[in-house]
Amino acid sequence: MSDLRSLLETHVGDGSLPGAVALVAHGDDIEVAAVGSVDTSGTAPMARDSLFRIASVTKPVTAAATMMLVEDGLLALDVPVARWLPELAAPTVVRTPSAPLHDVVPADRPITVADLLTFRAGYGFPADFSLPAVAPLFGALKQGPPRPQEVPEPDVWMAALGRIPLLHQPGEAWLYNTCSDILGVLIARATGQPFQDVLAERVFEPLGMRDTAFAVPPGQLHRFTGYYRADPDGGALELVDAPAGEWSTLPAFPSGAGGLVSTVDDLYAFGRMMLAGGTYGGGRRLLSADSVRQMTTDHLTAPQRAAGALFLEGQGWGFGGSVDVARLDPWNVPGRYGWIGGTGTAAHIVPATGAVTLLLTQRELAGPAAPEVMREFWTYAAARP
Numbered sequence: 383m384s385d386l387r388s389l390l391e392t393h394v395g396d397g398s399l400p401g402a403v404a405l406v407a408h409g410d411d412i413e414v415a416a417v418g419s420v421d422t423s424g425t426a427p428m429a430r431d432s433l434f435r436i437a438s439v440t441k442p443v444t445a446a447a448t449m450m451l452v453e454d455g456l457l458a459l460d461v462p463v464a465r466w467l468p469e470l471a472a473p474t475v476v477r478t479p480s481a482p483l484h485d486v487v488p489a490d491r492p493i494t495v496a497d498l499l500t501f502r503a504g505y506g507f508p509a510d511f512s513l514p515a516v517a518p519l520f521g522a523l524k525q526g527p528p529r530p531q532e533v534p535e536p537d538v539w540m541a542a543l544g545r546i547p548l549l550h551q552p553g554e555a556w557l558y559n560t561c562s563d564i565l566g567v568l569i570a571r572a573t574g575q576p577f578q579d580v581l582a583e584r585v586f587e588p589l590g591m592r593d594t595a596f597a598v599p600p601g602q603l604h605r606f607t608g609y610y611r612a613d614p615d616g617g618a619l620e621l622v623d624a625p626a627g628e629w630s631t632l633p634a635f636p637s638g639a640g641g642l643v644s645t646v647d648d649l650y651a652f653g654r655m656m657l658a659g660g661t662y663g664g665g666r667r668l669l670s671a672d673s674v675r676q677m678t679t680d681h682l683t684a685p686q687r688a689a690g691a692l693f694l695e696g697q698g699w700g701f702g703g704s705v706d707v708a709r710l711d712p713w714n715v716p717g718r719y720g721w722i723g724g725t726g727t728a729a730h731i732v733p734a735t736g737a738v739t740l741l742l743t744q745r746e747l748a749g750p751a752a753p754e755v756m757r758e759f760w761t762y763a764a765a766r767p
Contacts, residue, residue: 385413385415386404386406386413386414386415386762387415387417389404389415389758389759389762390402390404390415390417390418390755391417391418393754393755394417394418397618397619398612398745398755399418399726399743399744399745399755400418400419400420400421400422400607400608400610400619400744400745401416401417401418401419401420401427401428401432401607401743401744402415402416402417402418402428402741402742402743402744402755403415403416403417403428403429403430403432403434403645403646403740403741403742404646404740404741404742404759405646405647405650405738405739405740406737406738406739406740406762406763406766407650407653407654407737407738407739408735408736408737408766409736413766414430414646416428416429416430416432420432420605420606420607420608420625421607421608421624421625421744422608422610422618422619422621426604428607429605430645430646430647431593431605431645431647432605432606432607432645432742433593433598433602433605433606433607433643433644433645434607434643434644434645434725434727434742434743434744435528435607435609435623435629435642435643435723435725435727436640436642436643436644436649436723436725436727436729436742437528437640437723437724437725437727438559438562438639438640438721438722438723438724438727439642439644439649439720439721439722439723439727439728439729440562440637440638440639440640440641440642440723441562441638441639441640441702441703441721442652442656442677442701442702442703442719442720442721442729443581443585443594443642443652443702444562444565444566444569444638444639444702445499445562445565445677445700445701445702445703446585446652446656446668446669446673446677446702447569447580447581447584447585448495448498448499448565448568448569448701448702449499449669449673449676449677449701450584450585450668450669450673451569451572451573452495452673453669453670453673456572456573457495457568457572458495459494459495459496459499460494460495460496461494461495462492462493462494463492463493463494463495463497463498463564463568464492464493466568466571466572467540467564467567467568467571469540469541469543469544470493470540470543470544470564471492472488472489473488473489473493473504473544473547473548473552474486474487474488474489474547474548475487475488475489475490475504475547475548475549475550475551476514476515476547476548476549479508479510479513479515479549479550480513480514481514481515482514483514483515483518483546483547486547489504489548489551489552490551490552491551491552491553492552493552494552495568497552497553497561498561498562498564498565498568499561499565499701499702500556500681500682500699500700500701501556501557501558501559501561501699502552502553502554502555502556502557502681502682502686503548503552503557503560503561503564504548504549504550504551504552504554504555504557505519505543505546505548505549505557505560505561505564506519506549506556506557506558506559506560506561507519507525507557507558507559507560507693508549508555508557508558508689509689509690509691509692513549515546515547515548515549516549518542518545518546519546519560522542522543522545522546523539523542523543523546523560523563525559525560525563525639527622527724527746528628528637528640528641528724528725529628530596530628530629530633530635530637530641531628531631531633531634533633533634533635533637534634534635535634535635536566536567536570536577536634536635539563539567539635540567543560543564555686555689556682556686556687556689556690556694556699557690558690558693558750559639559640560639561639562637562638562639562640562702563635563637563638563639564638565638566636566637566638566639567638569638576636577636577638578595578596578632578636581594582595584668585652585668586648588662588663588666588668589648589651589652589655589662589668590648590651591644591648591651591652592648593643593644593645593648594642594643594644594645594648594649595642595643596629596632596633596636596637596641596642596643597629597630597631597632597633597643598625598629598630598643600630603625603626603630604625606625606629606630606643607625607744608621608623608624608625608744609621609622609623609624609627609725609744609746610622610744610745610746611745611746612745612746612748619745622746629643640723640724645742646740646742649729649740649742650738650740652729653720653729653730653731653738653740654738655668655669656674656677656678656719656731657731657733657736657738659671659674659675660673660674676700676701677700677701677702677703677719678700678703678705678717678719678731678733679700679705680697680698680699680700680705680707681698681699681700681701682698682699687699687707692750693750695710695751695752696708696710697710697714700719702721703719703720703721704719704720704721705717705718705719706718706719711757711760711761712760712761712764712765713757713760713761713763713764715732715734715735715764716734717732717733717734718730718731718732718733718734719731719733720739722747722752722756724746724747725743725744725745725746725747726742726743726744726745726746726747726753727741727742727743728740728741728752728756728759728760729741730760737763739759739760739763741755741756741759743755
């Protein structure tokens with residue numbers, strides 16, 4: 383594609399997307415495109431400040447907030463989380479991954495903060511979603527596609543989690559998603575503040591992320607995009623959530639795994655901070671350089687990466703996001719950090735080149751793999767001078 387707008391217009395033109403906003407930045411050289419409409423009805427044109435449900439792009443933000451508390455001394459990477467999460471004080475583990483929920487053994491060691499950040503606590507999604515210990519994650523915990531108004535409040539959610547056995551021993555395997563939600567509860571309990579307030583005060587306000595939150599204020603709903611999924615029979619896109627839907631009021635459980643709403647410029651501010659080693663606004667510091675280094679370093683073993691290939695596609699995992707370790711596709715650069723969201727979003731930084739790449743769409747992913755539009759976008763961003 384000759385430019386970013388042309389790339390997006392191709393997918394809007396063929397009906398696969400109602401609209402999209404994307405940004406590719408290399409230092410001060412920034413290309414932004416907003417194409418299509420905020421919904422399939424053509425209610426309003428997509429704009430640079432349109433609001434999107436960013437889903438799992440929330441995860442790096444949650445990890446950053448966790449590391450801020452580590453720097454403050456409220457948390458420590460190697461400390462058991464039972465101090466703040468007593469529901470996880472004595473976890474059990476299914477004897478084998480395919481064992482029934484009642485066939486358990488005690489955990490070999492406590493779950494630590496580092497286990498949660500690296501997704502190796504024993505909770506989460508494996509490649510095989512049919513395993514008995516996975517079903518309760520979808521049931522009592524409401525994991526899966528984001529449904530913010532259906533998730534119970536944190537204490538109830540944690541009580542349910544404490545009754546679910548681990549799929550693997552702590553530290554043994556990488557499992558997707560659930561650990562970020564646990565981190566949100568951990569942050570709230572460690573600080574004595576609601577999770578949403580911690581993020582607002584510690585991350586969003588300093589970085590000027592004015593539109594990032596767990597709900598959209600009534601006065602801004604006109605900027606909020608619709609959320610769709612593909613009709614399985616190949617027809618028109620189906621509406622999953624309208625602007626005045628589940629994200630129009632603050633949920634009981636602010637999800638650290640996938641609950642945020644944001645804009646391309648807010649996410650760009652977060653990406654710039656990460657690229658700058660934790661600094662922003664001419665030298666003020668949000669995170670230490672060492673915290674950023676730990677977030678953007680792969681912490682997995684080769685077998686853990688292989689077992690998580692359904693989600694990781696051959697790459698590694700830092701804190702809250704993937705880290706490229708292999709040049710498997712044109713966009714893979716060792717050290718590239720970020721993640722994708724199931725609502726059709728993607729956010730990455732490339733420390734080696736100083737790039738930030740952001741793609742916000744409204745179409746739900748059909749599975750863990752990135753869709754064609756994301757792969758085309760990443761290819762374009764990697765080739766852009």
